[in-house]
Amino acid sequence: MADKAVALAEKRLMDVKLGQIFSWLGTRDFTPNGLVGAVRRGHERYFNKYIHVKKGGIGGVAMLLTGYVVLSYVWEYDHIKHDRWRKYH
């Protein structure tokens, strides 16, 4: 299936081929304004897909909270690794 020719800078992340990923990153906007805009767009996409549905269940919020728990674990790993039971694994 031949796609229309679209400039690299305008492609969305899911349409970028793996080989082109670094050049795609080079075209993105990494100023603070750009980063905030990217976070807001990602936030809205997630919310509109999983939480703002008429009969949303616990799944949308649960995914968010699980991600938060995993992130907190990564954040605190340097601190928690002193609680190991064996010195050498």
Added chain:
Amino acid sequence: MMLSFFDQFMSPTYLGIPLIALALVLPWTLYPTPTPRWLNSRLLTLQGWFINRFTQQIFMPINPGGHKWAVMLASLMVFLTSLNMLGLLPYTFTPTTQLSLNMGLAVPLWLATVIIGMRNQPTAALGHLLPEGTPVLLIPVLIIIETISLFIRPLALGVRLTANLTAGHLLIQLIATAAFVLLPLMPTVAILTATVLFLLTLLEVAVAMIQAYVFVLLLSLYLQEKRL
């Protein structure tokens, strides 16, 4: 080993970024703004219902002048409840265990109620320092006591929240360690300890909500006293 139990309250940083920043922002991301649609999603409906009920409840005894505080107190309640409840998830950090944060919330709000009372009706605000019907000889002592009790309020607000949450988290960690260590040695005792742990976790969930509520309720009481 004793020292490491308090380490959970140290503010963790990763590559220079403190986790408290993420933990403080998270309640904001969890509560979406209502859309202009007539029928919103379930989460939004629940959220709106809860905030309405809560605001009605808290502001019933306060005269209309104090209703300007509705946004402040309602958002404070939601913020504190979500911070406390999120702290019960594993590996997360509870910002309300830090005394600095709680004092930062308590002192400005309490001071605002006092200053508003002093500005609007200075005589009545000063009159609060002496309850009606005190014997004449006790008047100097009582004024000192009432002044002290006025100034100790922000301290009590902040420390109450900190102490309750810190104690709860510490208990959970202690009992969980006990259950874990006892498991290979005495399985029955370990099961009993695990039951205690389960009940304690339920209690902690309740405490999380109650403490936030008490904070906001007391603030509204101080507001009411000033009779705006």
